[in-house]
Amino acid sequence: MPESTSTGVTAIPDKTTGVSIALDNVVKTYPGQVTPAVDQFSMNVSPGELIMFVGPSGCGKTTTMKMINRIIEPTSGSIAIDGRDVLSLDPNELRRHIGYVIQQVGLFPHMTIAENIGVVPKLLGWSKKKISDRVDELLETVQLDAREFSGRYPKQLSGGQQQRVGVARALAADPPVMLMDEPFGATDPITREKLQAEFLHLQATIGKTIIFVTHDFDEAVLLGDRIAVLSERSQIEQFDTPAKILAAPANDYVSSFIGSGAALKRLVLIPATEAKLGAASSASGTPTIDAARNLRDALDLLIVTGAPLVNVVLGDGRAVGSLTVASISATLGVEVLGASASSASAL
C-alpha cells in the first residue's frame, strides 16, 4: 500500500529500489544574503544511480542535497522524485520516504540501537514484530550482531559501528532514495575504507538512488556511478562517470580538484581480474589479493610488501594468476614502476 500524505496525495511510491530524481533550475538564497548559495542547479538522476557531489567547503553541496528532502526549502525551481513534485508534498511525510545519513550520525543517545533503527518504521505504524524483524535484518546487513548490539546505547559503540547503525536506520523503511552527507567523514582511514567497501557491496544489492556528498575526490571515484564536480554556488563544472572525468577533465578547475596522479586514481576502477594475469606463484609467503579487489589494492600490496608479485585468489583460496607492477602498468597504459610508497598512499 502506498503511504499517503496528510493531504491524501501519494507521497513517494512504495518502491524499494531506486527512482528518478530531477532538479530543475533550483535556486537557494539564504535570508539576508544577496548571492545565492545554489544558483540555477539542474540535474537528472536515473533510478538506482549513486551520484557523488564533490566540491570545496562552502560551494553549496549540502544545501543542494538538503533541498531534496526539504530540510532546506528552495527559493525557486522544481524538484521531482519519480516524477512527483516534492514541493507539493507534506515535508514530514516526504522525509519518511527518503533515507538520510549524516557525518555526525545523529543517533538518539537515550534510545537503544534497536529503537534508533526502528524510529521511522514506528512512525509509519509498523507492528512491533515487523519492526523487530527488520532491525535484526538490518543489523546483519551492516555487519553488526543483533544479539550483541540491539540493546546497547549509541555511546557504547565505536564511531564506525555508529556509522553502520546510521546507515541501517536510513534503510529501515526501505526508501527508494538515500541522501548521504559525508557519512564516513568522521572515521579513521582504515574504518573509512572498510565502511566504503561494505557500502559498495550493499548498494550492489539494494540499488537505491543515492546522492552522496563528499570532500574527498578519491571517495567519489571509488563509490560513484557519476560524479558532479561543483564550484561556488553549486555550479556543475563536470558531471560524468569517474573514468571519463579522470580521462578527460572538463577544465582546469576539475583538473585541480582531481589533483596529481589521475592515471593512478583510475586503478580503483579496474578489478584485479581485468589485468592480464601471469602464472600464479607457488612460492610460500607470496602475498595474495582477493579477485574482487581492484588494481590499486594490488599495487598497494606490492609496494608495502616489496614482493615481486601478488597472487590473485578466489573466495575458496584458489589462485587464478598473479599481478606485477609491470602487468598493472600495462593494463593502465601508464608506467607505475616509479610509484614510491608515499605516492601510492597519496593515490
Ligand SMILES: Nc1ncnc2c1ncn2[C@@H]1O[C@H](COP(=O)(O)OP(=O)(O)OP(=O)(O)O)[C@@H](O)[C@H]1O
Ligand atoms: N543557514 C544558512 N544561512 C546563511 N548562509 C548559509 C546557511 N547555510 C549555509 N550557508 C552558506 O551557503 C553556502 C553553501 O553552504 P553549504 O553548507 O551548502 O556548502 P557545502 O559545500 O556543503 O560546504 P561544506 O563542505 O563545508 O559542508 C556557504 O557560503 C554557507 O556559508
